[in-house]
Every structure is written in structure tokens, then in C-alpha cells.
Amino acid sequence: MYELIQVGENSYYIQSPAKIGLVRLNERDVCLIDSGNDKEAGKKVRKILETQGWNLTTIYNTHSNGDHIGGNRYLQSQTGCKIYAPGIECAFTRHPVLEPAFLYGGFPCKDLRHKFLMAQESEAKLLTREALPEGFEILELPGHFFDMVGFRTPDDVVYLADCLSSRETLEKYQISFIYDVGAYLKTLEMVKGLKARLFVPAHAPVGEDMGELAQYNIDKVHEIAGEILKLCREPICFEVILKGLFARYGLAMSFEQYALVGSTVRSYLSWLKDEGRLQVRFEDYMLLWEQAQ
Numbered sequence: 001m002y003e004l005i006q007v008g009e010n011s012y013y014i015q016s017p018a019k020i021g022l023v024r025l026n027e028r029d030v031c032l033i034d035s036g037n038d039k040e041a042g043k044k045v046r047k048i049l050e051t052q053g054w055n056l057t058t059i060y061n062t063h064s065n066g067d068h069i070g071g072n073r074y075l076q077s078q079t080g081c082k083i084y085a086p087g088i089e090c091a092f093t094r095h096p097v098l099e100p101a102f103l104y105g106g107f108p109c110k111d112l113r114h115k116f117l118m119a120q121e122s123e124a125k126l127l128t129r130e131a132l133p134e135g136f137e138i139l140e141l142p143g144h145f146f147d148m149v150g151f152r153t154p155d156d157v158v159y160l161a162d163c164l165s166s167r168e169t170l171e172k173y174q175i176s177f178i179y180d181v182g183a184y185l186k187t188l189e190m191v192k193g194l195k196a197r198l199f200v201p202a203h204a205p206v207g208e209d210m211g212e213l214a215q216y217n218i219d220k221v222h223e224i225a226g227e228i229l230k231l232c233r234e235p236i237c238f239e240v241i242l243k244g245l246f247a248r249y250g251l252a253m254s255f256e257q258y259a260l261v262g263s264t265v266r267s268y269l270s271w272l273k274d275e276g277r278l279q280v281r282f283e284d285y286m287l288l289w290e291q292a293q
Contacts, residue, residue, distance in 0.1 A: 042071030062161035064092035072122035087147030143184025152234030
């Protein structure tokens with residue numbers, strides 16, 4: 001863990017729970033793509049930089065989930081590096097309490113205010129193309145989170161952030177976090193046809209072709225949508241839908257899983273309603289979901 005692996009002439013990644021990209025800009029200066037899940041990850045990254053004699057100039061965050069921005073504050077305080085994050089992700093990076101508040105739908109209790117869901121604040125600026133090193137390309141990857149992006153480096157290595165989960169991860173957790181299901185499916189279809197010398201997903205094996213894995217992720221989305229539709233054969237409230245999915249996939253309920261899976265299921269319900277496959281009714285002071293007639 002936290003091994004530096006070279007994947008291009010100047011492109012690397014640091015093996016960690018969420019892979020951290022690293023690109024050499026010249027003989028001394030480097031930038032990071034994400035920063036790991038906490039201060040300890042930041043310390044390990046800094047040790048790698050010191051061992052190599054490299055100077056960290058910038059962190060480019062793909063999105064604002066805690067396991068991707070958790071090392072920001074430590075590394076920024078130690079190196080003075082700049083931090084850039086895309087769109088809404090920039091606000092979440094500057095004000096990390098927004099993530100558990102968004103997931104829960106209100107003020108998050110202490111059970112949700114921990115480093116996995118709420119990183120430490122860091123001074124991030126809005127990511128623009130002008131902020132990128134020469135030869136870098138931004139790839140828009142919406143769906144998993146609000147304005148998530150990936151990056152293509154000059155040596156044609158593509159960092160894909162969280163738009164793909166490995167087969168092992170999906171088999172273990174079944175319902176991966178998704179903010180916008182429709183956008184996520186479009187992103188996966190785009191990734192299926194994407195060409196590069198090498199792809200580095202944050203939570204899946206590095207490879208030369210992501211087509212098969214992207215399709216597996218697509219199939220899993222449609223499988224879960226199908227399970228939700230089955231549960232909604234009769235009018236049913238959200239909590240009972242959530243219970244049915246946890247039971248169907250043998251998931252363990254906790255406050256964290258309630259927030260993460262619950263937010264994702266709400267996103268599925270919104271997508272299915274917008275697609276015309278679900279409708280709602282209000283009955284006995286409850287919002288009930290049912291298959292569209």
C-alpha cells in the first residue's frame with residue numbers, strides 16, 4: 001500500500017484505497033490527482049515526494065468525496081501547494097460538511113461527521129482549463145458525484161476517478177454510490193468507447209481497455225433499477241424500499257450505509273420517475289412510490 005507505480009513517461013499512481021495520481025511536470029516539480037483519504041495518507045504521500053526529491057506544486061481534485069480530498073489540508077499546509085476542484089466540488093472541498101449534510105438531507109449527526117464522509121477543509125480554487133499544466137485534458141465524468149472529472153496526461157494516461165467500480169467491489173457492496181443515475185449511465189457509455197494508452201480508475205484495476213468493466217457497471221445499475229421496480233408493484237414508501245434492497249443484497253445497516261445507500265436509492269427513484277417508469281401518490285400523510293400505469 002502507498003507504493004509509487006510508474007505507468008507512463010511522466011505519469012504515476014500511488015496505490016492506496018483510492019488511487020492517487022502523480023504526474024512529473026519537470027525534473028523537480030510534480031502535481032497530484034487527488035490526495036488520499038486523510039492526514040495519514042497525506043503524510044505517506046509527502047514521504048514519497050521527499051524520497052524522490054520532488055516538489056509538489058498542485059493538487060487537482062477529481063471530486064470532493066472524503067477519500068479523494070482527505071490529504072489536501074495536510075499537504076497544502078506542508079508544501080504550500082495550490083488546490084483546484086471542479087464546479088460544485090470546489091464548494092464541497094472548501095466546506096466539507098456539505099457532503100454529509102447532502103447525504104442525510106439535513107444537519108448531519110456525529111455518526112456522519114467523520115473523515116470518510118467529511119474531510120478537513122482546504123483552500124481550493126475553481127478548476128479551469130487555464131489552471132492545468134500544458135498538455136493536460138479535463139474529462140467530464142458526471143454521475144457518481146456532482147461535477148466529477150478525470151484527466152488525460154500528455155503521455156496519454158487517463159485517470160478515471162470513481163466512474164467505475166471493480167467487479168469485486170460491486171459483488172461485495174452491490175449498490176455503489178450514485179448521485180445522478182442518468183448522467184452516470186451516459187458517462188459509462190462514453191468510457192466504453194474511450195481510447196488511451198492506459199486507464200487508472202480510483203477503485204478498479206489499471207488497464208488498457210475499460211469497455212468490459214464499464215458494461216458490467218451499466219448492467220448492475222439496470223439490475224438495481226429492476227429490483228426497485230419489483231418492490232414498487234404496489235404503492236410503497238421509501239423506508240420499505242430501502243429495507244427491501246438491504247434484504248435482497250444482504251447489506252448491513254448502519255448510519256453511514258443508511259445515508260450512502262439511501263441517497264443512492266433516492267437518486268434511482270428520481271431517475272425512474274423522470275423516465276416515466278415510476279409515479280408517486282400521497283396517502284395517509286406518506287409519499288408512496290409505485291410502478292407507472
